[in-house]
Amino acid sequence: MRVFLFVLLTQALLCKEVFGDLSSYEKEKHESDDHLLQMVVEGNVKFAHNFFSHVANEYPKQNVICSPFSVSVLFSMISAGAKGQTQKEILEGLYFNTSSNAEINVRKGYKHLIQILNQANSDSVLSIANALFAEESTTFLEMFLKALKDYKVEAIPIDFHTPAEAKNQINSYVEEKTNGMVKNLLDSVDNKTVAVVLNTIYFKGKWKYAFDKKLTHDADFYVDNKTVVKVPMMRRQGLYRMAYIEKVGCTFVEVPYVGNFSAFFAIPDHGRFQEVEKALKNNCIPEWAKEMKPIRIHLLIPKFQMSSTFDLKKELIALGIKLVFSDEADLSGITGFKNLKLSKAVQKAVVGVDETGTEAAAASAGVVAVLGVSAKAVVADRPFIFLIRNIPAKVDLFFGKYLNP
Template sequence: MFDFNLEFARGGANFTTELFQLLAAGGLQQNIVFSPFSIQACIALAFAGAQGETAEEIAKALRFASDFPPEVAETFQFVLDKYQNSELLKVANKLYVQEGKQLKADYESSIKEQYHSEAETINFGNNMDAAAKINSWVNAKTAGKITELVSADSLDANTRLVLLNAMHFKGSWAHKFDEASTEEDDFWVGEEQSVKVQYMNQKAKFGYGWFEDLNCTALDMPYQDSDLSMLVLLPQEREGLKDLAEKLKTVNLVDLAGKLEVEEVQVKFPKFKVDYSIELADKLKQLGITKMFDEGAEFNNLLESPEGIFVSKVLHKATIEVNEEGTEAAAATGMIMMTRMMMLPTQFQADRPFLYCIWNKRNIMFAGAFVNAPAA
């Protein structure tokens, strides 16, 4: 039997590595963090009302398990239902629609039931108030970690819809690091160049693996009372991150989960905090989603009125903090739709750039790269 949920998870892992490739193009100079699931969920709200080529492009680029919206909705519902009552991971979807515009009944019931999304009317013409209201919702859903996702000047009287996904994760390590063991040491940002960072240290049992084809070691650090964990992929070479990112194209992260063995590992891992924001339209176009950004976008199943709408911006912000206690991360993705009137060893020393993700061994909630000590 075809497992749509597994296929969705594998697709999400592919989307993660493909988007990471684009974000890392030209060499990574800064730390990044993003939420593949948040981006997928936000665009899926539009996909639920899409048809034709527009729907096909979205499904293909975001690696959905199907290009049939009801089937895709079920894969999201499976994950959203799973974390509905989670104390660690909060996921919320919201749709703001222009006053006087009516969502189609089938669309509204689908996003409510399967995407756990609420819809609310708003006057985008009053852009200052509208932006404040939207940002207030994002702020509340990310526990104050993301305060300003949209700016007033990105909204006007031609805005018809703003689609939002917000995520907040706060997990304590199943094996906490002792603060007394934290000490400063070199982090190698290049072959001969280093910066000082604070390293947490401990010896405990973790999922661990050496992947020869990727030339990296992997460590999976679980969070308490949860199926979520942080997977870290550490290149063998100090400047091996770009090669690792390239090699990840040939594997699916979901397949790595079964190849990790639980063993006692001496871990040296940096404390860090990263904030990241990006407007994703160009990256999504590079992945093959073009139709939803132009005037021929087919979102006919969204609004009762037949006017053509298209996507003008896809905004994404994410933040992560890793310390001795655990990890706190948040992400928000907003999509603005306009009317056509507008245009080895058991030592794991993460002392060089590495990739990481927070996942449940299948669905990737957050992903990023730590490449340099964050500016204080």
């Protein structure tokens, strides 16, 4: 009977590089690291746009929050145990090249990127945790375990022959790593499971310029031409980088967090939401960012909280990553045997936005902002798209669309 590799993915919510004087050898190593880092970042940008466009199209009437970055990290880790066409298909699906040493290069690039992203910031918190829950009675190849160390994977022995206890142990780990935001991720564990590979992302961001809670008021949100609902609308006047993207009819505005992160809101004109969604598939965000300029505006965006759960097996098969889920999968780099396949992959993402910043639990703190009459109004009173980006690394960690409160 086949043994199944059970893989799970979860995240809650979103760096600075420090280089001192380097020797000639260190400079060459730094240049090599930079090249591999850039390769991983470019692949992430393409995959993020493609993955979000796909799930947004799959769920046209639903709010969506996802972390393509987390998907990419997880399946890059899996590629370390894949061989042949299975590995090639994973790397191609993640928009990485498949030349010689491709998996090693991706791994080294991620090692550098995760180091950058995990650097501490006293005001905004980002925590990326990777874990391998490994069946106690299964022997894993040393080469696979060594490869996972580049992803800072924590190896945790577990007994899948007692599935209820194993499920609770994994769910407790997820809840702890996401600061309580993601609970009961797993509803069951198969006793034939040999491993659960897990990636968690937790982000808590504090707005650089907080909204004043006293100014939040109920306002109309136009779900469509026929549906109007009330939402708590935050407001603030200030200088924000923004652009109007005339080609698709969209206002694009950056709302910075303290530290190295920003949220970007794409607010389509009425009736042009689908045009903006289509543009995202073509990797439009970097081009839109180039058009942004500081402008004093009245910014009005709703407080909101939402979550999404995805069957990644279904979504990734649709995007061309198929073999790893099939009976023809070659994951022999994990245990040395070809009796493994990826039986399940799940992602759950949660996001909450309020006057203080972004996290799942509501908080209240703000800076008084007096609304004047000379600033342009930017009002997110209709469906919009948003993303959370690490600015120095140019990595989009979360993508979402908000359609209906």
